[in-house]
Amino acid sequence: MTQDILLVGTGALSTLFAARLSEAGHNVSMLGTWKDGIQALNQNGARVTGANGNEQAFQVRATDNPRDFSGVKHAIILVKSWQTKRVAEKLKGILAPDGMVLTLQNGLGNRETLARDLGAGRVALGVTTTGATLLGPGLVKVGGEGIISLEQNQALGPLEAALRSSNFNLQIVQDARSLVWGKLIINAAINPLTALLQVPNGELLSHPWARRAMSALAKEAAQVAEAEHVSLPFSNPIEAVEDVARKTAKNLSSMFQDVRRGAPTEIDAICGAVTKRGEAHGIETPYNRSCWQLVKAM
Secondary structure (H helix, E strand, O other): OOOOOEOOOHHHHHHHHHHHHHHHHOOOEEEOOOOOHHHHHHOEEEEEEEOOOOOOEEEOOOEEOHHHHEEEEEEOOOHHHHHHHHHHHHHHOOOEEEEEEEEOOOOOOOOHHHHHOOOOOHEEEEEOOEEEEEEOEEEEEEEOOOEEEEEEHHHHHHHHHHHOOOOOOOEEEHHHHHHHHHHHHHHHHHHHHHHHHHHOHHHHHHOOOHHHHHHHHHHHHHHHHOOOOOOOOOHHHHHHHHHHHHHHHOOOOOOHHHOOOOOOOOOOHHHHHHHHHHOOOOOOOOHHHHHHHHHHHH
């Protein structure tokens, strides 16, 4: 069944999602602030380059004006965590009373920020490990076929069906909070180091100091998760982080991409969040605190 879907964001993941959903026959609109991205998406469509170098384009509608929409039923949030508050304010006036917003963002606190403006019943939680690299406005390269994990929520039925029809790897989980913290640990261990050292993910495994730092970051974040009474989706955080770095060896983390183009990063919602939650439990997190401060300094 064809759905009208609003994607909030015009970056790498949003462009990839737009292309996949449009290819499956869904009506895709995109709300963002990046002028060049909006112009390129409207003129050329959402373009995706595969591993073979072939480029495909799919029609979408992009705008920076939330007043172009009303009574939005299904929205997926794919912006950076530092943009969440602004997005919540924009959606407040256009989301239908029975509308549903799905956040697939990195870091902690996005669901809570959205719920404050939209209401807890209209916000659902998910996680994605799908990778994409932004090559230019409206143009992405697929960076690895990951998984989209959604919390069990009957109101997500139409979005779930739309994502499945678009050939995403989808799973429904009982405890999405567990997956959010699992991804947070991966992001805290890999993203800041790749941004600071300016290397692909796999390079962290090749240098003894970087590998030790990656392990320490993961261990600290896992200790905070335990204090938060979160059951993680893996038993050994260090093995989990190294496995992801190995499987995504050639990928450039989103934080590295942000730093390289001079854009704000999500470090506050990742290492910053680990540090602050750690403080609340009396847990010291020197590696996360250092990476938080160093990336902010960049």
